[in-house]
Amino acid sequence: xxxxxxxxxxxxxxxxxxxxxxxxxxxxxxxxxxxxxxxxxxxxxxxxxxxxxxxxxxxxxxxxxxxxxxxxxxxxxxxxxxxxxxxxxxxxxxxxxxxxxxxxxxxxxxxxxxxxxxxxxxxxxxxxxxxxxxxxxxxxxxxxxxxxxxxxxxxxxxxxxxxxxxxxxxxxxxxxxxxxxxxxxxxxxxxxxxxxxxxxxxxxxxxxxxxxxxxxxxxxxxxxxxxxxxxxxxxxxxxxxxxxxxxxxxxxxxxxxxxxxxxxxxxxxxxxxxxxxxxxxxxxxxxxxxxxxxxxxxxxxxxxxxxxxxxxxxxxxxxxxxxxxxxxxxxxxxxxxxxxxxxxxxxxxxxxxxxxxxxxxxxxxxxxxxxxxxxxxxxxxxxxxxxxxxxxxxxxxxxxxxxxxxxxxxxxxxxxxxxxxxxxxxxxxxxxxxxxxxxxxxxxxxxxxxxxxxxxxxxxxxxxxxxxxxxxxxxxxxxxxxxxxxxxxxxxxx
Amino acid sequence: xxxxxxxxxxxxxxxxxxxxxxxxxxxxxxxxxxxxxxxxxxxxxxxxxxxxxxxxxxxxxxxxxxxxxxxxxxxxxxxxxxxxxxxxxxxxxxxxxxxxxxxxxxxxxxxxxxxxxxxxxxxxxxxxxxxxxxxxxxxxxxxxxxxxxxxxxxxxxxxxxxxxxxxxxxxxxxxxxxxxxxxxxxxxxxxxxxxxxxxxxxxxxxxxxxxxxxxxxxxxxxxxxxxxxxxxxxxxxxxxxx
Numbered sequence: 001x002x003x004x005x006x007x008x009x010x011x012x013x014x015x016x017x018x019x020x021x022x023x024x025x026x027x028x029x030x031x032x033x034x035x036x037x038x039x040x041x042x043x044x045x046x047x048x049x050x051x052x053x054x055x056x057x058x059x060x061x062x063x064x065x066x067x068x069x070x071x072x073x074x075x076x077x078x079x080x081x082x083x084x085x086x087x088x089x090x091x092x093x094x095x096x097x098x099x100x101x102x103x104x105x106x107x108x109x110x111x112x113x114x115x116x117x118x119x120x121x122x123x124x125x126x127x128x129x130x131x132x133x134x135x136x137x138x139x140x141x142x143x144x145x146x147x148x149x150x151x152x153x154x155x156x157x158x159x160x161x162x163x164x165x166x167x168x169x170x171x172x173x174x175x176x177x178x179x180x181x182x183x184x185x186x187x188x189x190x191x192x193x194x195x196x197x198x199x200x201x202x203x204x205x206x207x208x209x210x211x212x213x214x215x216x217x218x219x220x221x222x223x224x225x226x227x228x229x230x231x232x233x234x235x236x237x238x239x240x241x242x243x244x245x246x247x248x249x250x251x252x253x254x255x256x257x258x259x260x261x262x263x264x265x266x267x268x269x270x271x272x273x274x275x276x277x278x279x280x281x282x283x284x285x286x287x288x289x290x291x292x293x294x295x296x297x298x299x300x301x302x303x304x305x306x307x308x309x310x311x312x313x314x315x316x317x318x319x320x321x322x323x324x325x326x327x328x329x330x331x332x333x334x335x336x337x338x339x340x341x342x343x344x345x346x347x348x349x350x351x352x353x354x355x356x357x358x359x360x361x362x363x364x365x366x367x368x369x370x371x372x373x374x375x376x377x378x379x380x381x382x383x384x385x386x387x388x389x390x391x392x393x394x395x396x397x398x399x400x401x402x403x404x405x406x407x408x409x410x411x412x413x414x415x416x417x418x419x420x421x422x423x424x425x426x427x428x429x430x431x432x433x434x435x436x437x438x439x440x441x442x443x444x445x446x447x448x449x450x451x452x453x454x455x456x457x458x459x460x461x462x463x464x465x466x467x468x469x470x471x472x473x474x475x476x477x478x479x480x481x482x483x484x485x486x487x488x489x490x491x492x493x494x
Numbered sequence: 495x496x497x498x499x500x501x502x503x504x505x506x507x508x509x510x511x512x513x514x515x516x517x518x519x520x521x522x523x524x525x526x527x528x529x530x531x532x533x534x535x536x537x538x539x540x541x542x543x544x545x546x547x548x549x550x551x552x553x554x555x556x557x558x559x560x561x562x563x564x565x566x567x568x569x570x571x572x573x574x575x576x577x578x579x580x581x582x583x584x585x586x587x588x589x590x591x592x593x594x595x596x597x598x599x600x601x602x603x604x605x606x607x608x609x610x611x612x613x614x615x616x617x618x619x620x621x622x623x624x625x626x627x628x629x630x631x632x633x634x635x636x637x638x639x640x641x642x643x644x645x646x647x648x649x650x651x652x653x654x655x656x657x658x659x660x661x662x663x664x665x666x667x668x669x670x671x672x673x674x675x676x677x678x679x680x681x682x683x684x685x686x687x688x689x690x691x692x693x694x695x696x697x698x699x700x701x702x703x704x705x706x707x708x709x710x711x712x713x714x715x716x717x718x719x720x721x722x723x724x725x726x727x728x729x730x731x732x733x734x735x736x
Contacts, residue, residue: 010624
């Protein structure tokens, strides 16, 4: 087997990102034929194969950044069936250097030279080596095995090698891990998602990348489709007005349990989209920042339901978009926010910032993510105005036409997971806000009214609030106010 | 088309009838042919580049510096994130903007009228085998050129390209195959910057600017001439305008 290594594409270059394999494992490759592509600093480079043969093993997956000279794959030479046992050569970088494209970092090895063991430096992560002791006895190890052992804190003396000459293989480690059960966490996980932009928690306006990464479905401007299916934890923006200090210098990158990393994944590995990374970061940030408590109240939506049924035909005809439950919820929430301004506030250090405006964030599910466009001064709009804003924002969110300022500056958020059939959920607060109202699906239920059983249209309202600022009693008073407005609705709709 | 005489060089016999040099007669410093291909659709320019790359790999031609101007096009590099295109494909189509995948490095960018796009086809084995030094060299060419027009610009660490305080003025994205370069740089001379609103250029949410936006009226010929001159100096090449 010929090792294929990450080449050095310049003096100062210590690592590269493998962006694409141009051949699949098991596929035939000719010498000098482009084999994979790497990316360094806005330069994409095709790397030719160092030998003719079959691409035997892919050791470094696409999207991974590794140090130069790291073995990224192996080629079984044409004719040579199985690698010779015993004195296994770990890596002869760029075999007989047939490829002018390589800067061979090692002394040139002539094809007939005796096997030379070149220590392969997989020097990307400065992770403490746990098992230096085990390495010697265990025989030569591939960088992958070494990395797995390090990350999973495995003493290699405990592992029986079944590879050539008793060499420990990836499969041996997997078997060992499986027999050992849950692997202990390594001392210092230092995994950083490749190419992830560094994230500074209380960042100023995040980039307007909250846009559907794939072609949007035809956007029907109905609210029924609007809210996210995942809990509405959307945390789209952090207005600059409030500077939430990061509570701890904890790693912000989304950490994976160590044991998922070393093992060969049974499935597919795919890099997160930028949007997904941002969502992940914001979710973790929110959970770390706020003390999330959720209170759930039952609300009788019968009155609203009847009103809606009566008005929706004419509403659609008059305005061109349909009437949903959501604008009623928004209207009720603004009334409650006016009565309890602490829910329309933010925490800034030891200060409470009461926001003058009521800007409602509405969670909108996208095909591969979610976004929370904001209806500004929602208290100044009636049901028609709110429904128009919802339809417009949801539709433009899906067709990726929101302006950055339309996803910023929210002071309170609402998520309508009910439209996906959820009865109730526990939303995550959209920082730096202090509360989010989730609306469950409206269902007809038998309800006891005046000691008789009646059929009513019921729904759950789930308010998640930040217990640092809002006490349980206040959270319940707020939700009761929302409920009261909905159950005693008095405004004309048309 | 540039006037070769202003560089004090003439079209020498190394340049054949088809603009191809004889490989045997390369002097020192090496020759780099400068060609202004004018307005060319992205796909057509890409095909032309491929021809030159093949010729360069086979050492049939010397290094080339191609200049071109593209009609409106949004291109996505290998590491592009599609969410950095803010407009839907339909909207781009309505606005008359093509959308292209491409094999250069970098994320999403826009090319259009008023932009000088430079595609050096260069064998880095005959310069330095160093892709990062090459990119830094391209930045230097752009910085020096802008300086000649009175615009101060600089590099920003971690954000390849050329920057002024008002925003990014030139983008860089390169592809390398067997040390032969393709793609290159795009300098906003009088680009209508509104078109950048359809994308997050290079995945960065920083403003974009142009020479015109910075108050400099320069015509295309002046800019390409200065770029070629500075390219020759930075990369130690004898520039010959074809």
